[in-house]
Each structure stands twice: as C-alpha cells, then as structure tokens.
Amino acid sequence: MALQSRWKQKLIVLALFLVLLAVPVAWFAWYNFFRQVPQPEWITGDPEMNFMYGSIGGEASAGLPYWLIVVLPRIFGEYVPGPGGYAAFGVPWEEGRELPVGFSKKTVGFERVGFNCAMCHAAQYRISEDDTPTIVAGGGSHTADIQGLLEFLSRCANDERFNADNILAEIDLAYRLSFTERMMYKYLLIPMVRKILQQQGESWEWTHDRPRWGPGRDAPMNLTKFILLGMPDDGTVDHTDFPSLWNLKTRVQEGRVWPEDDHSLTADFSKLDTPLDRLMLMNLAGDTTSYRSVIIDSALGLQPPQDVGLPSPDPVTPFFRQRVAEIEEWILNTPAPEYPLDYDEGLATLGSELFEQHCAGCHESGRDNRMGTVIPMDEIGTDPMRAESWTQEAADKANEVVVEELGMERTPMSKPYDGYVALQMDGLWLRGPYLHNGSVPTVRALLEPPECRPRTFYRGYDVLDAQFLGFVSLQCDAEGNPVHERPAHCADIPVAGGCVPDGKGWLHDTREAGNDNSGHLWGTTLADTEKEALVEYLKRRDKQGGA
C-alpha cells in the first residue's frame, strides 16, 4: 500500500515537473518562432505604404530570416547582376528606406522578410538620366528582374559558402546577435533556409529551357500551373508584362461581371445573362472572373508551399483576408499617375477625334463597349502563347486548390476562349512596353505595321521616352540617333526616342518564343501626322487622369 502511494507521489511530482517545464519551453517557442508583432504605424496606417511594404501574411510560411536577406548580397556579390545589392535586380528602392519596395519586414518570432504585391506592381521612372527615380505604387514594374532575384536566392543556397560560419561572420560585421538568435540562425534557420531555397531552385527547372522573362515580366500562368498547382510541365511559354493595377473601379461595370457571391468551382458562363464576348474578365487573357480572385491567387503565389518536413502554416489566415480586402480597396480607388511631361495641344485635339473613331470601341471606359472583354485571337492577332498557356483544366485545378484545399472562397478562375482583354487607356505613359508580352517599345511603334516595329529593343531602362510614349528602348549610333533596322518599305520615321546607354537594359528579341510583336493592326494605316496626333492625345488624356 505504502509502495503504491510512493509511486503515485513520484508520478505526480514528475508530471508536475514536466508541466512546469513545459510552460517556459512553450513560452520560449512561442516568443521566438510564432509571436506576431504588427508592423509599424507608418506602414499599416497608410494604404500606399501598406501596399509597398506591408505584409500580406506570407512571412510565417514563406518569409526568409531578415539577417539572411541583409547579408546574402554582401557574401554572394558575384551572383548579383551589378554593383548594387537588391537594387541591381531593378526592384525600386526609395531613398532612406531599409528595404526595397516589395520586401515586407515582419516579426513572427524572429524578424523575417516576405515579398508582397509591390515587388512586381510598383513602377519606377526617371525623366532624365540625372534624376532620382520616382516610384509609383500600383504600376506595372518595368525594371524588376524577378526571375533573376529568385534565381539569386537559389544560387546562393547551392553555393558551398552558404553555411552558418560564413553567414554568421558576415552578420557579425553588421549586428550583435543575441545568444538565442545566434543559436537559432546557426542550428535551425540557416540549414532550413538552405534546403528550402535549394528546393525552390529545383521547382524552377521549367524556366531553364524557356526564354528568359526579362525585367518587368514574369510567367504568371506557368508559375501558377507548375508551382501552386503542381501540374506537369507542358512546354508552353507565357511571358507577360506586369500590368498596372490602378483605376480598377472603372474596369468593372455592373451587370457585365461575374457575381461576386458566386463561388462556383468551375465557371459556367452559360448561366449568366451577359454573353461571353461582352463579359468583363480579368487578367490579360480573361483567366479570372473577378479582380478579387486575381488578388487572392497572386498573393498566394507569393507564398509558395515548401516541403521541409515541418508543418507549413495555413496561408489563408484572418490577416490574409484582411490584407486582400485592404489591397482591393486601395487599387479600386487609386488614380492613374498624371503624365509628368508636356504635349502638343493642337495635335491632341485632332487625336481625340481619331481615338473616338479608331480606338474607343475597345479602349474607352465607362461605356457599353468592348473594353474589359476578351478580343478573340483571330481578331487581335498578337502572340498566342500567353493565351494558349492557360487551359480549362488548369482553371478547374486552381479553383480546387485555392477554394477547397486552402479554404479561400472566391469566384472561379476560368478559360473563356483564346484571346486578350482590351485594356483601359489610363496611365499609359508608364505602361510601356506594350501588348501583353511587352513586345512593342512605344505606343507610336504600335501604330506601325508589325514588320516595321523594332525587331529588337532594350527593356528595363527607366528613363521615359518623352516623345513617343513608353521608355527609352533603343541604343544609338555614334551620332546619337536611335538604331532601328527595318525593311525598306517601312516609313523611315522615328518611332522611339532617346538612347539606352551601353550596358543598360535587357535585349528583348521578338523572334524568341512568346516575344512576338505582331497583331493589333488598328491605326497602322493612318497617316504619320494622324499617328502623331493620337500619341499626343494619349498624353493629354493622362494629364486628366486617364479613364
């Protein structure tokens, strides 16, 4: 009897001891790995700052340790495409800020850095070479080499020098880590991140055989298919310019969109009143029925799943939902930026009549026209690869993954028919190069027949083309004239101005898969002066807020 109660006592003491021990251990784990600290007020309190630097909730699952982000460019300088840290990848970086636009710093236990929408959707421009760049949140980035940036991270991880000794030695030059932080980095974070980045590198295999994205572009549908949905590589190419996000409100007319509360898992267009070719769809090829779905799926795309043997936190949290709502609110109401340069008033007035005659049917906002609808491929005639890369099968799978597996209700991704959406003409001056794949450097060049448009040009140089709408995209000869080779029958007039300095910009070759610049023949038969007038009108239009 006495023996039994002695054992019981010992057991109780042991249990109590374990419970008492568990408390500090649990607290320690919570404090160093899970504790969420809201970002500072200057970010969360300002919608524009929140867009540029605010967390979208991905740090817990996909955030990289802050100090690793800080020192990687310092250790692996030779993997950075130039002397400039992350800025050398063309991600805009405001003077005085700790991190570039698109990098959100947040404490979840320890300080982490995640990526947000602004990484691809913040456009930087300069008026002259000597200017400090102006950064416009919500624009489509023209300079960001996202492929390069993500490859950089994997290349570092695959390098032998990516180990605790080297990394901690570099961090020690910059900051005094506490003992706990040091142990965490050394035994946990660095080895884990190495593995994660190596895996991510492997998940990029499919990009190696394809032409590069170049600055200002990515492969949105293939990223979704192969990484988020885990579908097999189907060989398609879908290079797409990052689009601008502003003025969203005018893109969605009542009665012509999919009802927001219809969260079907597959898009059955037949049950809507509006015929398919009058429906206002989202994404450049109409792959989504609502802007909210675009935001959700894009945001989820910034938090790729990983497999390191640890449970991955659910990305769809209340915070995520809140951020989706905030971003939606902001881009619905943010106006397009005003054109900063001058235009010719006389020509602009002539141009407005020409626009009404030749363009408004697809491009004027606020009317019952084709703006926002998918123009069929045989009509638009532009590079078909982007449209072809998305299929009904992929759309259905996306709905299954996002809605069923991740639990985020939204209207369905879809596949209406091959074609591209007619876009708004707002902030056009900052949206170069043009067409969905950014294959035409200036608006003026778009008004030339395809064989007369520049066959090669440079993207990623951020000085505005003051005359022809777009960015400066051609290199010049010894006399300072832009070099633009074209067939003899083409009009020998300039369609792109300025000079890209030696060594700047990335060569876009329209002969590469996905880069073709044919199609969109509207306006190409106008007289030269009429084309000029159209361009001046579009500049004036952007002085008045665009759409």
Add this chain to the structure above:
Amino acid sequence: MAGRKSDPYRASPLLVKVALATLALVVAVIVVGGGYAVWRIYDDEPVVYESDIAHFKYGSTGGERGWKLQFGFGIPYWLWIALPEVAPELLPDGKAGQGFQAFGLLYEDGRNPVFDLPIGTSLRRVQGIDRVYLNCAFCHTGSVRDEPGGERQLVPGMPANTVDLGAFATFLGDAAKSRKFRDREVMAVIAQLRKDREAWLETQPDEVRDRDWPAPLGPVDRAIMRWVGVMTMRDQLLSFMGRLDFIDFSTAGPGRVDTFNSPKALLGFNMYSEQVDPDEMYGNVDFPSVWNQKARRGMNLHWDGNQCSTDERNLSAAFGTGATPATLDKPKLIRVANWLWDQAQPPAFPPQRIDPDLAARGEPIYRQYCWECHGNGHPPFREPGGGSRVGEVEPIDAIGTDRGRLDSYTPLLAVNQNTLYAGFPEAGEEYCRQYSEAICDPDVPEAEFEALRVEFLDECYPARFSHFRKTNGYANQPLDGIWLRAPYLHNGSVPDLAALLEPAERRPTVFYTGYDVYDFERVGFVTQPGQVPDGAGWRFDTTQPGNGNHGHEGAEYGTELPPADKQALIEYLKTF
C-alpha cells in the same frame, strides 16, 4: 577482508587518492585555464586620454576589436612596429628605422617613429593583446611649416595633407603577401625590436619611460603570436585588402582618398561585373577639414552633398577606422564628435603676414563674388533667411568641375547604404523622428536642437542610416581655415588660391602634393616642380581621370577680375 575483492567501492586507498588528486588537478586546470580564457576573451581596454585633443589624435573608436567570429581590424602593436622592419624594401623610400614616416604619417616631436605610434592611430588592449588601428585623426590631422626645415605645426582637424593612405594600404597588402611575413621571420624581428626598445628607453628621461608602453610579449602571448597570431593577421590583411582590390590606390597621392568606392567593398558589391560603369571608378578627393561641425548642421555634407546628418556622416566615416555596428565604441566616438562640434577651430593665418588694408579691400569683392555660395568666413556661416547658398548643392553643369567624384557615388550605393546600422533604432520613426529631422534642418534654433540632442542621443544614436541621397552636383562649402585646406576643389586639383582665381587653362597642369612647406603669397602649399625637393612630393597630373582642374571659373567665379582685385580677395580670404 572479505569485501576487498568483491566490493568495487572499496578499492585501494592509494588508487583513490591518486584518482582524486588527478581529478582535482584536472578541475583546477580547467577552472584556472577557463578563468584565464574568459578574462582574456572579454578583455577590452582602450587607452584613455584626458584631453579632447589627445583623444582626437590617439583615441580608439573601437575598430581594433572584433565581435564573435570577427577578428577585428586591430594589428597587434608588436606586429605594427615590426612591419616596416620586416619588409623595408616595400616602403616608398626603402629605408627601415623610420616607422611609417615615409607614408607621411605624423609622429609628434620627441616621439620615436620606430616604437611610438603616429597621430591617427589608437591603441587598445583586446583579448589581452595590445592592438593598433586607425582613427579619425589619420585623415584629419595635417602639417604645415613656414619654410624648408622649419618647425612643423601639427594641426588636428586639418586635412591630412601629407598622409598617403593609398600607399599605406598598398604597403599593408604587399607586406602580407611578402615571403617574409611568416611566423619565424616576424617573431625574430619582434624579438630584436623588444631588445632595441629596452635599450632606447634606458636613454630616455622619466617622462618618456613612464608613458603607457605596451608590455613586451609574455610567454603565452609569444606562443599565441608565433603559432596563430602572425598567420591570422596575414589572412586578415589579405582578405581585407582583397576586398578592396578593385581600387587603384596608386592614383590618389598624399592628402586624398577615393571615399565611396571602399563602402562598395563593405557592401560586397561585385566591382568586376560588366555592369560597373567605368565612370564610377575615379572618385579621388581631398581629405576635408572637420572643424566647426556645429555651424555645418543641416548643410549638405560630403563633397557632393549626399548627407545632411552630421551623426550619420560621422558613423559612415567611422567605418574607415574599423568601427562597425558591432564594434563601435559609442562613447569614444561621441567624444570625438563633441570636440569637432564646437571646440575644433582652425588656427589663424599668421596675422603678421596679412596686410589689413588690402584685406579690407577684398571684403566687398568677396561679398559680391563668393558670399552667395560660400557664406560667412567664420561661424555662423549661414544666417537664417540670409540668402546665401552655403551648404546647398550646386548643379554640376553650373559649377563645371570634374565629374569623377560625383559619378563614383552611384544611386545604387545610396540606397544600399540604408542597410548599414540595420537593427538599430529607426531614425525616421516616431520616437527618434524629431531628432532626426532637427539634425538635418539648419533652421531649427540652436537651443532647441541641443535640448533634443541631450534627450535623444542615448536611444537614437546610432540609428539605421537613412539620410544618404544621390545628388547631381557639388555642395558649396564654408571656407573656415581655408588656407590650410589646399589644394583646392573637391579633387585637390588646383594648388593654391592664386591658381583658383585663374581660368583652368592657366592653372598648373602638373604639380606636387604632400610637401608641407607653405606659400603665404599664393595661399596654398609649395607645389611647383622646381621648389619641391626631389622625393618630397607626389606628382599630381590633372590630365588623369578624376583629376580635372576645370570648373569654378568664369566671371562669376572671379577668374576675370583685374589682378589687383584678385590680390585683395586672396588677402581677405587669409582672414578666414
């Protein structure tokens, strides 16, 4: 008896005693050794100076020490004094027995260049070893003499006109690469120096003997140096100089440095990539003077005006003294900053060499031609609402001087500097914002600023860098102590004021820098080929990239004034 064989707990008493004694000995060794190791690892003792000037000249900013895996920049004292003796053939004049004098480093009168430290170096005992590294005075203490062989005046706060930092850095790298930089050879030199120092000290008066001499290496230290120290130091020098390999140190000459190409190395920029703009590699500029910082508050600092905060500028410059965010000795740096704030003043131009009437004639000329950009000659340089542009950036197309320095500071460098001192308080946020804004706003009244400084210095300094900007010109500087700031223009391409008041085609194309004898007529150092003795100067060629001497010329800049007016103007500038 019965228990002896079968009971293991009752072994032989002798065995037990021996075992216990051994255990005790092992424990004792661990405790004592461990205690010693702990003491050594945490040992950190800089030399403390009573006067602020002495602290400026010799005080430590923390650069000697390392943090965790960092060894630190500090060179062990015995190694420091051995370097010129180990490889004298690598010195500019090939002569041993002079310490580092051949690089223009300044040893005060009565100091022995072989055993003493020059101005601009500091001594700090770290982990039980006395170590030496550079401090602010290395680049900001100069020398001037009335005549050849005359008495030197060493001036703290003056640009280090004699110091050839480039040659010195090259020497460190070359010495490390030399075959002679090996444990046995170096230890032998150190042993000889120890004996020599003993012998020399015996001949010295008490006040010299009683100075804080680093002790000779004890047996433990000798072993550490012999087996680990020398080669670790070699490694350290090689990797440090390796990071700076892309910089051609031979192009600067005495009194100059390429300020912003080294920070690119600090940030790990790949300076061999194709994306490096060739135009960004020619950033050599004169060391600036550092007096009167209080009167410069809120001005655009650095030659191109890329920085408005004196705090941030000091911390940025402190990297050059080895002080990183992890190793910075904050109180010591603040002591230097406080001295520079309102104590450090330039010495006056010898009054007996100024013609007061002529100078008076020069005043209205200055007012008409120079004041608008350069402000008053003495603090306050700027008056609120006063109308001068002193401290503001003059666009490059207007000033027309050499672009090399401007282009060396790239927009990408400017934004990446925002990651320096990351992890420290945010200057722009809530608590610290008021102070951060006040330090960059020259219109905040003095008293208000001083109060803010007292309140916020503890918590908001250092703060993460956030004030660097890319500009497109050069900042208009106050001209305090201008006589000692020759040669002129940001790149030191114009030897004296007389030449500056000539258009570029009449300025000397080639002249010699580093000679500290002064020319009181032309207002600048003696630089002409015939007048600088052989070997005493460095050949400055204005046709080399970055060395252009054009600009700051034309009617508005006084180069078209009649000679008498120019004389008067120069005379007036002598009074600054």
